[in-house]
Amino acid sequence: MGNPFIANLSHYVKLTGGESAALDILLGKRVPFGPGDELVTPGRAGRHCHVLLQGQAFRHRNLADGRRQILLFQAPGDVLDLQGLFLGLDHEVTALSRGEMAIVPHEAMDALLDVNGNIARGLWRLSLVEAAIFREWMVGMGRRSAHARIAHLLCEVFVRLRVTGIAQGDRCPFPVTQTHLSDALGLSVVHTNRVLQTLRADGVADVRQGQLVVRDWQRLKLAGEFDPAYLHLAAAAA
Amino acid sequence: MGNPFIANLSHYVKLTGGESAALDILLGKRVPFGPGDELVTPGRAGRHCHVLLQGQAFRHRNLADGRRQILLFQAPGDVLDLQGLFLGLDHEVTALSRGEMAIVPHEAMDALLDVNGNIARGLWRLSLVEAAIFREWMVGMGRRSAHARIAHLLCEVFVRLRVTGIAQGDRCPFPVTQTHLSDALGLSVVHTNRVLQTLRADGVADVRQGQLVVRDWQRLKLAGEFDPAYLHLAAAAA
DNA sequence: CGTGAACTTGAGATTTCTCAAGCGGGGTGG
DNA sequence: CCACCCCGCTTGAGAAATCTCAAGTTCACG
Numbered sequence: 200m201g202n203p204f205i206a207n208l209s210h211y212v213k214l215t216g217g218e219s220a221a222l223d224i225l226l227g228k229r230v231p232f233g234p235g236d237e238l239v240t241p242g243r244a245g246r247h248c249h250v251l252l253q254g255q256a257f258r259h260r261n262l263a264d265g266r267r268q269i270l271l272f273q274a275p276g277d278v279l280d281l282q283g284l285f286l287g288l289d290h291e292v293t294a295l296s297r298g299e300m301a302i303v304p305h306e307a308m309d310a311l312l313d314v315n316g317n318i319a320r321g322l323w324r325l326s327l328v329e330a331a332i333f334r335e336w337m338v339g340m341g342r343r344s345a346h347a348r349i350a351h352l353l354c355e356v357f358v359r360l361r362v363t364g365i366a367q368g369d370r371c372p373f374p375v376t377q378t379h380l381s382d383a384l385g386l387s388v389v390h391t392n393r394v395l396q397t398l399r400a401d402g403v404a405d406v407r408q409g410q411l412v413v414r415d416w417q418r419l420k421l422a423g424e425f426d427p428a429y430l431h432l433a434a435a436a437a
Numbered sequence: 438m439g440n441p442f443i444a445n446l447s448h449y450v451k452l453t454g455g456e457s458a459a460l461d462i463l464l465g466k467r468v469p470f471g472p473g474d475e476l477v478t479p480g481r482a483g484r485h486c487h488v489l490l491q492g493q494a495f496r497h498r499n500l501a502d503g504r505r506q507i508l509l510f511q512a513p514g515d516v517l518d519l520q521g522l523f524l525g526l527d528h529e530v531t532a533l534s535r536g537e538m539a540i541v542p543h544e545a546m547d548a549l550l551d552v553n554g555n556i557a558r559g560l561w562r563l564s565l566v567e568a569a570i571f572r573e574w575m576v577g578m579g580r581r582s583a584h585a586r587i588a589h590l591l592c593e594v595f596v597r598l599r600v601t602g603i604a605q606g607d608r609c610p611f612p613v614t615q616t617h618l619s620d621a622l623g624l625s626v627v628h629t630n631r632v633l634q635t636l637r638a639d640g641v642a643d644v645r646q647g648q649l650v651v652r653d654w655q656r657l658k659l660a661g662e663f664d665p666a667y668l669h670l671a672a673a674a675a
Numbered sequence: 676c677g678t679g680a681a682c683t684t685g686a687g688a689t690t691t692c693t694c695a696a697g698c699g700g701g702g703t704g705g
Numbered sequence: 706c707c708a709c710c711c712c713g714c715t716t717g718a719g720a721a722a723t724c725t726c727a728a729g730t731t732c733a734c735g
Contacts, residue, residue, distance in 0.1 A: 268576040285562045289667050324523045333571035338506040340578040341623030385579030429527050625724050
């Protein structure tokens with residue numbers, strides 16, 4: 200198991216040995232972090248991209264009065280702030296677990312993108328997949344019940360973590376509190392708790408002690424109207 | 438007033454005269470359309486990008502049982518399916534009004550992007566801004582009341598249409614039904630109707646007969662917690 | 676005029692929220 | 706080593722936002 204970022208990118212574009220090597224060098228500078236650490240903030244972002252290599256994190260926006268919307272859960276291999284390369288960040292990233300990330304200066308990134316259109320396209324695709332996930336969440340928050348929304352999120356998390364090789368059998372680490380889940384889904388903690396209990400009682404899925412256990416994948420998919428197409432995991436084949 | 442696509446792209450990257458000319462040629466093939474026309478569908482998308490030049494449209498996903506989620510309202514100058522260049526579409530685009538769009542073969546697009554990194558970056562930025570809008574809608578649907586959500590949407594539409602030069606004074610064409618609005622915001626038509634009435638009665642804003650009238654911009658912004666930063670309209674300056 | 680789509684209104688039903696309180700486990704200071 | 710405390714989980718119950726159903730109205734258009 201090599202560099203998870205390279206593995207991730209490889210889902211969306213074919214990389215040569217030389218390109219992988221270049222990316223490995225690009226991700227040379229690495230720093231460890233712990234749960235709750237703010238990995239990226241609009242202010243402190245500076246001129247760097249951050250690539251998650253180990254552990255989990257989440258992107259979120261905080262509103263003035265304490266409300267929070269979680270926008271995405273991040274898995275190893277994800278770039279946390281690709282947007283920052285071109286636009287300036289409008290949200291932040293916080294760690295869920297211990298882990299490690301690489302810090303890449305924008306100049307180095309830029310230089311590589313300039314000479315290598317293949318990698319540039321891969322990263323562009325990465326940002327398009329991210330947008331596809333946002334759209335799917337919009338559908339959920341706009342048009343799905345709390346029950347379906349939660350089931351859908353659990354499906355997504357499980358599939359994405361399985362792809363990174365983090366899942367083991369029917370379970371994967373998912374170190375979130377019920378508060379995280381409610382802020383991701385636009386629900387209150389109380390209601391999230393109650394829905395999770397029904398999923399648990401029905402033997403469908405169980406989120407507990409930082410771990411997601413999928414007890415009945417078929418029923419979970421059904422409950423969440425989950426169709427993994429939007430994750431575009433087969434795009435590299437195209 | 439030249440090509441609205443070039444004007445749009447210019448917000449995000451500086452274009453030379455030669456580049457503008459190349460883009461103008463790229464958008465050579467144009468077709469008219471009428472309200473309700475399906476401009477882009479996953480099936481019929483083929484190997485083309487579609488660029489809106491005149492009129493308005495909306496991106497949406499339809500669920501099995503008739504539920505619909507509108508993902509974005511499109512203004513002249515927008516690329517309707519940039520994603521299709523790299524990933525395959527997972528939603529469709531329908532026209533709101535009469536108008537005109539350009540149809541660009543993927544090969545021509547690809548060829549231009551290969552030789553011109555500046556335009557490639559501009560388009561990449563365009564897709565990042567789109568993602569930023571998605572995130573903002575997520576925040577709205579997850580954490581804002583129906584009242585704030587509607588106000589926020591009206592702010593966004595007004596600002597974006599004003600940038601394209603379509604707005605006139607305090608009003609702009611916005612040919613949507615209340616059903617469109619509810620499907621964009623994740624509300625029922627009845628509730629949308631009632632909230633619109635309060636905005637109207639309070640002299641804040643008025644959506645009627647295909648037109649949005651902003652009667653009190655300050656209060657509308659306030660009601661929607663609207664901060665246009667996420668539209669990144671000043672990015673070209675960077 | 677006739678018609679259909681869009682808008683509006685009323686009223687009861689649901690979902691989801693808020694407030695409030697109790698429980699439980701892990702971490703820490705004494 | 707134990708008691709305490711905090712955070713996260715759970716439960717109960719009333720409140721609020723929003724939905725659904727159903728019917729009436731308006732308006733543009735043929």
